[in-house]
Amino acid sequence: MEAKFLPHILVVDDVATNIRLVASILAEQSYELSFATSGKDALQQIQAQAFDLILLDLMMPGLSGLDVTRQLKQDERYASVPIVFITARSDEGAILEAFEAGAADYVTKPFLASELLARVQTQLNLKETRDQLQERNQELNQNVQLKNQLLSIASHDLKNPLSVINGFAQLLQNRPGIQTDPDAREMLKYISQAALRMNNLIEELLDTAALELGKMTLRCETMSLAPIMEKLLKGFQQPLAKKRQQLACQGDFETRIWGDPARIEQVIENLISNAIKYSPEEAQLRVDVQNREGWLELRVHDQGPGFSAEDQSRLFGYFQRLSAQPTGGEVSTGVGLAVVKQIVELHAGEILLEKTSQKGSTFLVRLPAQATAQA
CATH class of the missing domain: 1.20.20 (F1FO ATP Synthase)
Structure with a gap:
């Protein structure tokens, strides 16, 4: 059976009766307690062992509670340990000075046992949360x-x-x-x-x-899709011919956008490649481009088997294996569309599956178009 963790609390006060009072209150809870009767003794114990919380008297001879706190907060080994002051002073100046020194909370003498326990437990809970976040x-x-x-x-x-x-x-x-x-x-x-x-x-x-990791950088410039499509059409001649497929292109490919040509080419290449892979032999594929209300809209139409509701929910996820399979034995990594979506969004655009059926699907990419200068 795993041992239960007990928070370790150091109680620091130069008056023995005060230590006994605090100890009697905390003894009702599952805490491990240590005691120090001076600021010097407290620092020595803190350097020798770990504590989850320090209850510290503000006014002590020699090293005061403020002195101890300032020293601890300057050392990153102890800076995260919450310090709760116990003080007879309740004036605003003393409280402000305590917080400026690094106190997490304070309790004013005389205090109720319930108040002390509540403040201690709150700080322990906060520390546990901070420790978990730091570990994560x-x-x-x-x-x-x-x-x-x-x-x-x-x-x-x-x-x-x-x-x-x-x-x-x-x-x-x-x-x-x-x-x-x-x-x-x-x-x-x-x-x-x-x-x-x-x-x-x-x-x-x-x-x-x-x-x-947020490390993909775009090298954007004013560009059109015309040279990209010309290059891709040449590059896809062999896979299209192998499956006796036809790829038609229509629309305004000269529309200007602000984008990274290499990344935009990657987007279009992936969509056309998928259309070829998942469409049967002799399929009629199409790429349409429109300039509509300040947006360049590119649509890639295939004649594949479509996507089920379950597939649609996972379509743009990483390393997804969908029910449809390439029709010519081609290889699919399961990450292409996820990367495409991220690239499109980096260009302040969007991609979506506009429609799908057993006779084919249409992917729509929308990118901000640049305004055309008027003569």
């Missing part, structure tokens, strides 16, 4: 440090070897002996594709960690 904060800081270490490992120790693997695989594919060996070329192609998939996964995990 330390755990969070350790987690942040661990994530930073993982970010460093992923960005250097993992990505660099993958780049080497992919680079040599591509070089080998161009060797004369390999070009005449279909099996070798196919194996090298698989090696290169696997390295690229792993690299993409690492990139998504790095983005996830950077977003959670």
